[in-house]
Amino acid sequence: MKRTELFTRTEKSIGRDIVSKNAELLTRAGYVDQLMAGVYTYMPLGLRVLRNIENIVRRHMNELGSSEVLMPALHPKAIWETTGGWDNIDVLFKIKSRTNNEYALGQSEEEVVTPLVMNRAPSYKHLPVSVYQIHWKYRDELRAKSGIMRGREFFMKDMYSFHTSQEDFDRYYQLVKNDYLNIFAELGLTAKVTEASGGSFSEKVSYEFEVLTDAGEDVVYYCEACDFCVEDEIAKVKPGDDCPRCGKGVLKEAKSAEVGNVFDLGQKYGKDFDLGYIDEHGKKQFPIMGCYGIGISRVMGVIAEKYHDEKGLVWPESVAPYRYHIVMLPDEQNRAAAQKVYDALGADNCLWDDRDEVSAGERFADADLMGCPVQIVVSRKTLEEGSVEVVSRSGKFDKFMCKLDELNMIVERSQS
Ligand SMILES: [Zn+2]
Structure with missing residues (x-):
């Protein structure tokens, strides 16, 4: 969504x-x-x-x-x-x-x-x-x-x-x-x-x-x-x-x-x-x-x-509204990359923060408050490496970078 x-x-x-x-x-x-x-x-x-x-x-x-x-x-x-x-x-x-x-x-x-x-x-x-x-x-x-x-x-x-x-x-x-x-x-x-x-x-x-x-x-x-x-x-x-x-x-x-x-x-x-x-x-x-x-x-x-x-909800995977929360810092390039992530992981598994007018701080705060298990950050900085950053809301796994052409890795590594 x-x-x-x-x-x-x-x-x-x-x-x-x-x-x-x-x-x-x-x-x-x-x-x-x-x-x-x-x-x-x-x-x-x-x-x-x-x-x-x-x-x-x-x-x-x-x-x-x-x-x-x-x-x-x-x-x-x-x-x-x-x-x-x-x-x-x-x-x-x-x-x-x-x-x-x-x-x-x-x-x-x-x-x-x-x-x-x-x-x-x-x-x-x-x-x-x-x-x-x-x-x-x-x-x-x-x-x-x-x-x-x-x-x-x-x-x-x-x-x-x-x-x-x-x-x-x-x-x-x-x-x-x-x-x-x-x-x-x-x-x-x-x-x-x-x-x-x-x-x-x-x-x-x-x-x-x-x-x-x-x-x-x-x-x-x-x-x-x-x-x-x-x-x-x-x-x-x-x-x-x-x-x-x-x-x-x-x-x-x-x-x-x-x-x-x-x-x-x-x-x-x-x-x-x-x-x-x-x-x-x-x-x-x-x-x-x-x-x-x-x-x-x-x-x-x-x-x-x-x-x-202290930042908000941290849903267990079995009941989370969405498994992934795509935190996109909006510009044209980031939007295209976020779309790619959204399509690869499936609309029914992702909440994509696709808003234009919101500050980065507010975006991260919202993702933490809403508590989906896996946050995927799409920014200029991550795209410099051709990657997105994958972060666990609960700290279950260490955050890692994932190449845009290897998005399947998100599913595998975020489960371990
Ligand atoms: Zn006893």
């Missing part, structure tokens, strides 16, 4: 009071725009990051054998009354229409997905089933001060599975739980699995996936020697204790952000809707269900919190 085709701007500072680092950086770099507290527009570059995260998650869900659907965000009151959520979930957004009908905005979709699936699974032969969606969710948060890490409207992947036996449920639950760690690793995040109390109703144990960051709203105690990690609220241990799992490490305290969770829902939703299936003995049974979430927009906020320096 050419920078002159981008309508977004970068800002040196934010005029208003933004307390979270992710919101500050993402706003300054032109990735998001706040409409109101906890509600954001994803601008072209921000949307590319969001889509990259979404597509990594989508690939994993498909590999888990789950089918993608897109369920409504606007729900009738009745289904939330059926499960008790209408009166018991304080963050549920409630809407009254001009005809005095009441609706909820989805904060989770068990109320929609349970009838959706079970009306199509009359027999044990139709199960197990796993479906997921990637969609907006809504929570009536009193405070929404963590940028895109805690939105009133947020983008989320939620998957639901339906099983005929505890054994089959446990198998799938474990599969998803393990895969989540791979997903977060692919996104550049080290997630810790923590045991937490169940969801809104479940008395069963659920697991949360926490990433250590001072921007988080949770507190965990974790072991440095093994993967033991618990939330402070439920913990039978305290910081300084010996690790109850490995016995070698000492527990430390840290702030963290929840990026995903898996819930054992038991038979609650099948029972609430009185929707079951007929087992092999001709008897009605209720499905055992699981719910598995990943906060897509929150993950983007957490990545921004983990991957930045």
